[in-house]
Amino acid sequence: DAGVIQSPRHEVTEMGQEVTLRCKPISGHNSLFWYRQTMMRGLELLIYFNNNVPIDDSGMPEDRFSAKMPNASFSTLKIQPSEPRDSAVYFCASSLSAGDMYNEQFFGPGTRLTVL
Amino acid sequence: AQSVAQPEDQVNVAEGNPLTVKCTYSVSGNPYLFWYVQYPNRGLQFLLKYITGDNLVKGSYGFEAEFNKSQTSFHLKKPSALVSDSALYFCAVSFVGGTALIFGKGTTLSVSS
Numbered sequence: 001d002a003g004v005i006q007s008p009r010h011e012v013t014e015m016g017q018e019v020t021l022r023c024k025p026i027s028g029h030n031s032l033f034w035y036r037q038t039m040m041r042g043l044e045l046l047i048y049f050n051n052n053v054p055i056d057d058s059g060m061p062e063d064r065f066s067a068k069m070p071n072a073s074f075s076t077l078k079i080q081p082s083e084p085r086d087s088a089v090y091f092c093a094s095s096l097s098a099g100d101m102y103n104e105q106f107f108g109p110g111t112r113l114t115v116l
Numbered sequence: 117a118q119s120v121a122q123p124e125d126q127v128n129v130a131e132g133n134p135l136t137v138k139c140t141y142s143v144s145g146n147p148y149l150f151w152y153v154q155y156p157n158r159g160l161q162f163l164l165k166y167i168t169g170d171n172l173v174k175g176s177y178g179f180e181a182e183f184n185k186s187q188t189s190f191h192l193k194k195p196s197a198l199v200s201d202s203a204l205y206f207c208a209v210s211f212v213g214g215t216a217l218i219f220g221k222g223t224t225l226s227v228s229s
Contacts, residue, residue, distance in 0.1 A: 004159070033217075042221040043160075043206065056215050091159055101210035101217050102148045102167050107159030 004108035006092050012114045018080040021111045024073055025094030033105060034067055034077050035091040043091075049075065050097060082115045089113070118143045120209045122220035129197045130228050137192040137223045139207030143214075149190040150208040150217065151181055160206060166190060177201070197227045 005024040013019055025032050034046040047057040049069045060067070064083070069075040079086055089112050093105040120141045129135045141147055148167055152160040164175025171183040181192045190207060207220040 043219045045216055048216060093160075100148070100212055101214050102165075104150065104162040104165060105160075105217060106162070107152075109159050110157075 004092055004094055004106055006090075006108035006111050008111060009109060010112050010114075012116065013082055014116050015083055016081045017115075018078065019082045019086075019113060019115075021077040021090050021092075021113070023075045023077070023092030023108060025075070025092070026106055027073070029094035029096050029106070030072070031095045031097035031105075032069060032075050033093040033095075034075070035093065035107075037089045037091060037110070038087075046077070046090075079113075082113075084115045087113055087115050118209065118211065118214070118218055120207055120218050120220040122205075122207055122223045124223050125221075126224045126226065128226045128228065131199050132196050135192075135194050135197040135201070135225065135227070137205050137207075137225060139190045139192065139220060140188050141190065141207075141209040142188060143209055143211040145211050145213070147190075148210045148212075148214075149181070149183060150210075151175065151179070151190075151192050152206045152208060152219075154204040154206065154222070156203075163192070163205075197225075199227050199229050201225060202227045 007022045032049045037043045046059045047067045048055050052069045067077045089110045091110045093107045095103045095105045150165045151163040154160045166173045166183045174180045204222045206222045208217045210217045
C-alpha cells in the first residue's frame with residue numbers, strides 16, 4: 001500500500017485566495033483525521049471523520065475552514081479565504097477504528113501551506 | 117480535562133548512551149498511550165502503543181516504553197542511542213470512549229556522535 005497520500009505537498013498562495021488540500025487514506029481504513037502543525041501551537045486536530053461522517057470538528061478554527069469526505073477514499077480540507085496565519089503544515093491521517101482510539105494512526109507526508 | 121505533557125523541549129544524549137524521553141498524562145478512566153516520531157519534513161510515524169496488559173511495551177527501532185499507572189507516565193526509552201534516532205518525538209493519549217488522540221507538544225531528541 002502507498003500509505004496516506006496528500007496533495008499538493010507545497011502550496012504558496014496569496015491572502016484571500018481559496019486553498020484546497022486533498023487526502024487519500026489507506027485503503028480499508030474507516031477513520032480520517034486532519035491536523036495542523038505550527039511551531040507555536042504544535043499539532044492540533046482539526047476534524048475527525050468516521051465512516052465518512054464528521055464526528056468531531058471542534059478543532060476547526062473558524063468558518064473559513066471546511067472539510068468533506070464524499071467517499072471512503074477521498075477527503076478535502078478547504079480554506080476560503082486564506083489568511084497568513086493559516087500558514088502551517090497540514091497532515092492527514094487514517095486508521096482502522098471500531099469506535100475507540102486504540103489503533104494507531106498513519107500519517108501522510110503533509111502539505112506545507114504558505115499564505116503571503 | 118484530558119491532557120498529555122512532555123516536560124522537556126529537548127533531550128541531548130551521546131551515541132551509545134541510554135535515552136529517555138518523558139511523558140505524563142491525565143485522562144478519565146483507562147488510557148491508550150502512543151509514541152510517534154517525526155523526522156524533518158515528514159509525517160509522524162507510529163513507534164509503539166500501550167492499550168492493556170504488560171506495562172513494558174516494545175516497539176520499532178529498538179524503542180520501548182513503560183506504562184506506570186501510579187505516576188501516570190509513559191516514558192520512552194532506548195538502551196543505546198543512535199545518531200539516526202535524532203528526531204521529534206510525540207507522546208499521545210486517548211481513552212475508552214474518547215474520540216480524539218491528544219498529542220503532547222513534542223520533544224526534540226538530539227544524539228551526538
